[in-house]
Amino acid sequence: xxxxxxxxxxxxxxxxxxxxxxxxxxxxxxxxxxxxxxxxxxxxxxxxxxxxxxxxxxxxxxxxxxxxxxxxxxxxxxxxxxxxxxxxxxxxxxxxxxxxxxxxxxxxxxxxxxxxxxxxxxxxxxxxxxxxxxxxxxxxxxxxxxxxxxxxxxxxxxxxxxxxxxxxxxxxxxxxxxxxxxxxxxxxxxxxxxxxxxxxxxxxxxxxxxxxxxxxxxxxxxxxxxxxxxxxxxxxxxxxxxxxxxxxxxxxxxxxxxxxxxxxxxxxxxxxxxxxxxxxxxxxxxxxxxxxxxxxx
Amino acid sequence: xxxxxxxxxxxxxxxxxxxxxxxxxxxxxxxxxxxxxxxxxxxxxxxxxxxxxxxxxxxxxxxxxxxxxxxxxxxxxxxxxxxxxxxxxxxxxxxxxxxxxxxxxxxxxxxxxxxxxxxxxxxxxxxxxxxxxxxxxxxxxxxxxxxxxxxxxxxxxxxxxxxxxxxxxxxxxxxxxxxxxxxxxxxxxxxxxxxxxxxxxxxxxxxxxxxxxxxxxxxxxxxxxxxxxxxxxxxxxxxxxxxxxxxxxxxxxxxxxxxxxxxxxxxxxxxxxxxxxxxxxxxxxxxxxxxxxxxxxxxxxxxxxxxxxxxxxxxxxxxxxxxxxxxxxxxxxxxxxxxxxxxxxxxxxxxxxxxxxxxxxxxxxxxxxxxxxxxxxxxxxx
Numbered sequence: 135x136x137x138x139x140x141x142x143x144x145x146x147x148x149x150x151x152x153x154x155x156x157x158x159x160x161x162x163x164x165x166x167x168x169x170x171x172x173x174x175x176x177x178x179x180x181x182x183x184x185x186x187x188x189x190x191x192x193x194x195x196x197x198x199x200x201x202x203x204x205x206x207x208x209x210x211x212x213x214x215x216x217x218x219x220x221x222x223x224x225x226x227x228x229x230x231x232x233x234x235x236x237x238x239x240x241x242x243x244x245x246x247x248x249x250x251x252x253x254x255x256x257x258x259x260x261x262x263x264x265x266x267x268x269x270x271x272x273x274x275x276x277x278x279x280x281x282x283x284x285x286x287x288x289x290x291x292x293x294x295x296x297x298x299x300x301x302x303x304x305x306x307x308x309x310x311x312x313x314x315x316x317x318x319x320x321x322x323x324x325x326x327x328x329x330x331x332x333x334x335x336x337x338x339x340x341x342x343x344x345x346x347x348x349x350x351x352x353x354x355x356x357x358x359x360x361x362x363x364x365x366x367x368x369x370x371x372x373x374x375x376x377x378x379x380x381x382x383x384x385x386x387x388x389x390x391x392x393x394x395x396x397x398x399x400x401x402x403x404x405x406x407x408x409x410x411x412x413x414x415x416x417x418x419x420x421x422x423x424x425x426x427x428x429x430x431x
Numbered sequence: 432x433x434x435x436x437x438x439x440x441x442x443x444x445x446x447x448x449x450x451x452x453x454x455x456x457x458x459x460x461x462x463x464x465x466x467x468x469x470x471x472x473x474x475x476x477x478x479x480x481x482x483x484x485x486x487x488x489x490x491x492x493x494x495x496x497x498x499x500x501x502x503x504x505x506x507x508x509x510x511x512x513x514x515x516x517x518x519x520x521x522x523x524x525x526x527x528x529x530x531x532x533x534x535x536x537x538x539x540x541x542x543x544x545x546x547x548x549x550x551x552x553x554x555x556x557x558x559x560x561x562x563x564x565x566x567x568x569x570x571x572x573x574x575x576x577x578x579x580x581x582x583x584x585x586x587x588x589x590x591x592x593x594x595x596x597x598x599x600x601x602x603x604x605x606x607x608x609x610x611x612x613x614x615x616x617x618x619x620x621x622x623x624x625x626x627x628x629x630x631x632x633x634x635x636x637x638x639x640x641x642x643x644x645x646x647x648x649x650x651x652x653x654x655x656x657x658x659x660x661x662x663x664x665x666x667x668x669x670x671x672x673x674x675x676x677x678x679x680x681x682x683x684x685x686x687x688x689x690x691x692x693x694x695x696x697x698x699x700x701x702x703x704x705x706x707x708x709x710x711x712x713x714x715x716x717x718x719x720x721x722x723x724x725x726x727x728x729x730x731x732x733x734x735x736x737x738x739x740x741x742x743x744x745x746x747x748x749x750x751x752x753x754x755x756x757x758x759x760x761x762x763x764x765x766x767x768x769x770x771x772x773x774x775x776x777x778x779x780x781x782x783x784x785x786x787x788x789x790x791x792x793x794x795x796x797x798x799x800x801x802x803x804x805x806x807x808x809x810x811x812x813x
Binding site: 234245246363405416 | 520523525572576579582583584586587590591711715722726751754755757758759761762764765769
C-alpha cells in the first residue's frame with residue numbers, strides 16, 4: 135500500500151510509541167503500587183522484568199506450548215517477587231533506617247537475580263518466539279501481530295488492575311494503606327500480607343512486560359535497567375502513587391520517546407525525555423496527576 | 432548549678448560551664464564534638480611512617496609491585512567511596528551520580544592532556560574543577576527534590592553521560608572504548624621505570640590523605656552536624672535554621688571535587704579513561720564498599736574499600752561468582768546489620784574486652800557540673 139511519506143513516519147512513530155507506552159505502563163504500575171503503599175523504591179523491578187523473559191526462555195526448552203510458557207514466566211517472576219518480599223523487605227519494615235535499608239536490599243536483590251541469570255544462561259542476547267507469528271505492513275511500517283498482542287494485553291491488565299484496586303477487598307486495603315498506613319493499621323487491615331500481595335502483583339506485571347517484550351526485542355541479563363529507568367520516569371511524571379496518572383503518563387512518555395526518535399533522531403530520545411523530566415519537576419513537582427500526600431492511588 | 436543532669440546531651444552537644452569553671456571561655460565542646468583533641472598522635476605517626484616506608488619495602492619483595500598497584504587502586508576507590516558515603520550515608524541524598532563525576536574528572540584530564548596536549552600535571556587540576564561544575568549543574572535542579580526523584584535524575588545523568596561519551600566525537604569517545612593513550616605523569620624519568628609505581632603511590636597517598644582529612648574535619652564540624660541533622664529529620668533541622676538546599680549543594684560540590692581528582696589521577700595512572708568504568712557493576716562494587724564497611728560512618732568506606740580491593744584479587748579465580756557473592760553480602764548486611772561491619776565490630780570488641788579493661792575514657796554522661804572524674808556517680812552504660 136502506498137501512502138505519503140509524512141503519514142508513513144507518523145504511523146511509525148505512533149505504532150512504536152503505543153508499544154513502548156504499553157510496556158512502560160506494565161512496568162510503572164508495579165513501581166507506583168510499591169511506592170504508594172510501601173513507600174519504597176523497588177530497584178529490583180528491572181531484574182524482575184528480565185527474570186520474566188529468562189524464565190520463559192528456560193521453560194521453552196521443556197517444549198510446553200508458548201502461551202503456557204508465558205504463564206509460567208509470569209508466575210516465576212511473581213515467585214521471585216514473593217521471595218524478595220518475605221526474605222528481604224518484611225524483616226526491615228519496622229527498622230528506623232528503612233529508606234536506605236530497603237534501597238540497599240532491593241538493589242542487592244536485583245544484583246543477585248541478574249548475576250544468577252548470567253551464570254545460568256550466559257551473556258549472549260536471546261529472543262523469545264512470538265505468541266502469534268506474522269504481521270502486516272502499512273506503508274513501510276511493519277506491524278506485527280505480537281505487537282498488537284502486547285498492546286492488548288497491557289490495556290487489559292491495566293484495566294483489571296484499576297478494577298482490582300477499586301472493587302476488591304484487597305485492592306481497597308492497598309489503597310487504604312497508601313493513604314494512611316497508621317489509620318489502616320488501626321482499622322485492622324493486615325499490613326504485612328497486603329504488602330506481600332502488592333509485591334507479588336507488581337513482580338508478576340514486570341515479568342509479563344518482560345515476556346511480552348522479549349519476543350519483540352532481544353534481551354541480555356542486564357537489559358532490565360533501561361526499562362526500569364523509563365518506568366521511573368513514567369511513575370514520577372504521572373505523579374507518584376497515582377494509578378490513573380501512571381497509565382496516562384506511560385503512553386505520553388512512550389509516544390514522546392518514539393516521536394523524538396523518528397523526527398529528531400534516535401540519540402535524542404533519552405536526553406529529550408530526561409530534559410523534559412527536569413523541566414516538569416521544576417514546574418509541577420508532584421507530577422502530572424500528582425495529588426500530594428492526601429489522596430493516593 | 433544545674434541539678435543531676437536533667438537530660439543526657441547527645442554527641443556534639445555544647446555545654447555551658449557553671450560559674451567559676453570558665454577558665455576564660457564561656458562554653459566547652461564535649462569530647463565527642465572535638466575528636467581532633469583526642470587523636471592519638473602516636474597512632475597517626477606510626478601509620479604515617481608505615482605508609483611512607485611501605486612502597487620502598489615492597490620494591491624489595493617478590494610481587495611487591497603488584498601489591499603497590501593494589502594499594503594505589505585502594506587510594507583511588509577509597510576517595511570515591513568516602514565521597515559517595517558523604518552524600519549517601521551522611522546526608523541521605525540518594526545520588527547515583529558519583530561514578531559519573533569520577534568519569535567527568537577522568538575524561539576532562541584525558542581530553543586536555545591527550546587531545547589538547549597540555550602537561551598532565553596541569554590538566555589533572557582541571558579534573559576536580561570540571562567535576563565541581565558538573566556537580567553544581569546536576570545539583571541545582573536535583574537537590575531541591577528528595578528520594579526517588581534524586582535517584583532518577585542522577586541515574587539519568589549517569590546514563591546520559593555514558594551515552595554522550597561512548598557515541599561522542601572521536602577526541603572524547605576514542606571510538607567507543609574511551610581514551611586509551613592518556614599521558615602518564617612522567618615518574619619513570621625520575622629514578623627509572625622500576626620505581627615509577629612508588630611515586631604514583633605517594634601521589635595517591637597525598638590525594639587520599641587530603642580527602643580523608645578534609646572529610647574527617649567536615650564530619651566533625653558544625654557542617655557535619657547539620658548534615659546529620661538533615662538526614663535524621665529534615666523538617667526539624669529546617670525549623671532550627673539549617674537550609675537543606677545550600678548545605679546539600681555545598682556537600683555535592685565538595686565531594687565532586689575529590690571524586691573528580693580521583694578520576695583524573697586514575698586516568699593518568701592507568702594511562703586510559705575507559706568507558707567500561709560506566710558499567711553498573713563498578714557502581715555496585717563501590718556501593719558494596721560503603722554498605723559493607725558502614726553506611727554513614729567515617730571509617731566504614733575506608734575499611735570497606737580495603738576489604739573489597741584485596742578480596743577481589745584473592746578471589747580472582749571465582750570471578751564469575753563475585754558479583755553474585757557481592758549481592759548476597761549486600762542483602763545480608765541490609766537485613767542483619769544495616770549499620771555495616773565497622774560499627775558492628777567496634778561494639779563486639781567493646782562487649783568482649785570492656786570486662787577486662789577499665790575504660791579510661793570519661794563516661795558518656797559526664798556533664799559540666801561533674802567536672803571531676805573521681806566524683807562521678809553515673810555508671811558507664813553498656
